[in-house]
Amino acid sequence: MTNAIQWVRSLIFVVFIYAMMPVIGLLFLPWALFSRRGALEACKTWCRVVRWSAIWMVGLRTEVRGTPPKDEVLIAAKHQSFLDIILIFASLPAGKFIMKRELMYAPVIGQYALKIGCVPVDRGKRSQAIKKMVDDVSKGRQQPGQLIIYPQGTRIKPGVKAPYKVGTGVLYEELGQDCVPVAANVGLFWPRKGIMRKPGTAVVEFLPRIESGLSRAAFMARLEGEVESASNALMQEAGFDPEG
Template sequence: MSGALQWVRSLIFIVLMYTAMAVIGIALFPWALLSRRGARAGCKAFCAYVRWSAAWMVGLRTEIRGTPPTGEVLIAAKHQSFLDIILIFSAVPAGKFIMKRELLWTPILGQYAMRIGCIPVDRGKKGAAIKKMVADVARGAEMPGQLIIYPQGTRVAPGVAAPYKIGSGAIYAAVQQDCVPVATNVGVFWPRHGILRKPGTAVVEFLPPIEAGLPRAAFMERLETEVETASDALMKEAGFAR
């Protein structure tokens, strides 16, 4: 398939993806307002549509590896693009994300995020922001589910080094739950920016849990080592070379 044709297919895929987000979101919005189950159903329907349409429209298949958790855990994941959000949420029964507060104002997405229990956080002075984030997580614990955090705080392109922020360690200490690391290679096929979506197999891999109760520094070191090592292996498998 030529590069130009793949770009056109990618553009059509993206337009239809956001159209589907609007259609599904509006159609199920009354149910979402009445029931968190309805909100989750709407989000999972959208995730299923994206995975299905990506496979036949742009040749991008998706795969979940490892054992997705079903109980009360913290999930700390590598974040490369919107696709890893879709794959992680589709794999767990009651996912809820730590997210930027600005996303609350995104039409449809923001309303559904709040209904499924996502926790918005402010960006600001490091100490104050972390303290408030931990307090918000404690309040959000009233809603059972799998709390998903991106330790690097933003999308990071394949091959780019970015530090793991201490907020994930603070939350790990606060919730006192096991943490399931998640690796991915989705950025090889679905970049942070731009239109082109490449064919291949995008993978999200749930790794063995890190037990609760480790010292914060030991947890952070183990988390970064395990996620980065596994993500590098997945990207190499996908043909990416640093």
């Protein structure tokens, strides 16, 4: 019975937050059409609505640990669900994602994502997309801010192991920027698929930055070790054994 009630609450929550997306998008549209700042504020407002409503609708609190960077850096994060996207973006002054090209055509999300500077990537053509993005950044065509990438390429269920893809290493090496790793346990409460949202405290943690200048292999090994170790610690703190 308890699970059934939580599922109904979760359904109401999901409907509410997605209904608020076009509402906020339309309210901010006049500002967003002419200003990237307007688009950023619209997205951040929606993130605040999600975090606020999650507390009283499904009993899910959210916490951001560490120090979110304010300078131009590469953000390499653990990706477990849509919630880590929300928390990471809301914590940065000008976050922008490497995203699937299909999302460009999603109502509201696609238009605002392009406005804030997100970089569309074709599935199966990631290497070409990364090269083009590096070229665009070097020529000054990309919007300034914190570039967010998910090294494993997709959402990974807690406890499941998946390789870290070389694209993050290419960006780190070519852009010459520091990288800030981000750990998460959010998939325990907001799964990658389904309606159920579980009560508790979902956490993302900004870890100490990895300075630029490492070799690609050394960087990838350090990144994976730090993100996985910190994410496992956050999941254990929440009562989940990632090795079990």
